[in-house]
Amino acid sequence: MLQRVAVVGAGAAGLCAARHILTRPASFAPPVVFEVSGNVGGTWCYEERIGTYPNGRPVLSSMYRDLRTNLPKEVMMFPDYPFDPELSSFLSHQEVQRYLERYCENFRIRPHIRFDTAVENVTPVSTTAENGESKITWEVTSLDSTGHQKTETFDAVFICSGHYSDPHIPNIPGIQNFKGTVLHSHSYRFAEPFSGQTVVVLGAKASGLDISIELVKAGAKVTLSHRNPPLTVPLPPGIQQASCVVAVQDDGTIRLQDGSVCQADVLIFCTGYNFSYPFLDPARLGLEIQNHVVSPLYRYMMPPAFPSLIFIGICKIICPFPNFDCQVQFALAVLDGSVTVPPQEQMEEVVRREHQRKLEAGVQHHHLLKLDQDQWEYCDTLAGSAGFPPLQPAVRSLYEEVWRQRQVHPENYREFNYRLVSATRWEQIS
Numbered sequence: 001m002l003q004r005v006a007v008v009g010a011g012a013a014g015l016c017a018a019r020h021i022l023t024r025p026a027s028f029a030p031p032v033v034f035e036v037s038g039n040v041g042g043t044w045c046y047e048e049r050i051g052t053y054p055n056g057r058p059v060l061s062s063m064y065r066d067l068r069t070n071l072p073k074e075v076m077m078f079p080d081y082p083f084d085p086e087l088s089s090f091l092s093h094q095e096v097q098r099y100l101e102r103y104c105e106n107f108r109i110r111p112h113i114r115f116d117t118a119v120e121n122v123t124p125v126s127t128t129a130e131n132g133e134s135k136i137t138w139e140v141t142s143l144d145s146t147g148h149q150k151t152e153t154f155d156a157v158f159i160c161s162g163h164y165s166d167p168h169i170p171n172i173p174g175i176q177n178f179k180g181t182v183l184h185s186h187s188y189r190f191a192e193p194f195s196g197q198t199v200v201v202l203g204a205k206a207s208g209l210d211i212s213i214e215l216v217k218a219g220a221k222v223t224l225s226h227r228n229p230p231l232t233v234p235l236p237p238g239i240q241q242a243s244c245v246v247a248v249q250d251d252g253t254i255r256l257q258d259g260s261v262c263q264a265d266v267l268i269f270c271t272g273y274n275f276s277y278p279f280l281d282p283a284r285l286g287l288e289i290q291n292h293v294v295s296p297l298y299r300y301m302m303p304p305a306f307p308s309l310i311f312i313g314i315c316k317i318i319c320p321f322p323n324f325d326c327q328v329q330f331a332l333a334v335l336d337g338s339v340t341v342p343p344q345e346q347m348e349e350v351v352r353r354e355h356q357r358k359l360e361a362g363v364q365h366h367h368l369l370k371l372d373q374d375q376w377e378y379c380d381t382l383a384g385s386a387g388f389p390p391l392q393p394a395v396r397s398l399y400e401e402v403w404r405q406r407q408v409h410p411e412n413y414r415e416f417n418y419r420l421v422s423a424t425r426w427e428q429i430s
Contacts (some may be wrong), residue, residue, distance in 0.1 A: 117142050
């Protein structure tokens with residue numbers, strides 16, 4: 001019997017899952033990919049409107065108009081599907097979107113996607129297999145654009161719905177007193193409306209820094225407020241750093257952690273996103289889903305109690321597409337039986353030990369899903385277990401070089417271009 005697999009989401013992770021399922025016709029039926037929008041690409045599919053669509057569904061994309069990738073295409077690409085070599089190394093979101101559309105066409109994924117179809121419920125069902133053993137299947141209930149609801153049974157479900165659509169807005173006492181505009185970077189599209197305004201940007205990670213640079217170029221005055229030590233990277237004139245916002249006072253002024261007070265026309269939260277899976281019942285799955293953590297997940301993918309439910313792309317500070325590619329191939333090896341996962345209790349213990357190791361190393365609880373330097377060993381472990389080619393050493397080497405360049409040239413590191421020369425070497429070509 002071929003296994004039936006549902007894939008939730010047709011962004012990069014969902015397309016990757018579908019592509020690898022389709023290459024294993026001896027084990028898997030063609031996938032059913034549920035996509036709530038009318039396009040592939042997920043977060044890379046730019047949508048100028050914010051809020052909700054006319055049909056009442058929320059706008060999920062957080063893409064802003066002038067975003068360029070902060071990783072070069074030589075590092076970003078799926079390992080078996082390079083970008084057009086004529087393109088610059090650092091791409092616009094339109095170029096990434098076109099790449100994903102070509103990936104979809106090249107691997108003939110589109111016929112298996114149900115567009116404008118929302119997944120409403122994913123529920124485990126215990127059944128008895130032909131050999132008498134109990135088996136978990138999944139009931140997936142979906143709703144299409146005509147209002148037709150349908151429930152189908154699958155052997156496994158890949159959750160590829162991303163984690164850049166539910167804005168995380170920290171609680172700031174007195175925020176209701178602020179007299180200007182408040183928005184999250186999820187709803188930021190371009191800088192021109194903020195020209196001539198005083199803007200406080202909360203959060204100095206990638207989007208906070210990127211948006212601050214866009215704002216000052218458009219003539220805004222920016223205060224970059226964050227809880228970390230002051231950034232040592234050279235910032236353009238017009239951006240000043242400040243400690244984190246602790247409250248908005250009765251008169252609408254903003255109080256900072258160092259006791260100082262400032263005024264602003266606009267507050268932009270660049271404070272990340274929550275994990276949100278409204279179609280799952282976490283308690284029933286033995287999962288805890290908090291703002292920034294989903295746990296326990298064996299190999300950052302599988303709830304130990306239900307290893308046929310697979311989360312792809314949940315880790316942070318990674319090379320996303322190569323990471324998805326490794327995760328998907330490992331997960332399919334588990335599903336087809338070529339990799340055996342330990343019993344539930346052992347998987348839970350593996351997760352507990354990994355979390356303990358990170359916490360003892362000083363990692364904060366809400367950063368447990370950040371891989372960063374651990375991503376290379378992680379991907380190598382998945383490749384070694386499932387017997388697929390590991391990521392090329394040149395990918396790691398170039399990733400680390402670009403990370404260094406970002407610290408030194410936050411404004412213009414994207415002007416460099418690279419190419420991979422071999423599995424172990426890259427070179428800068430301009």
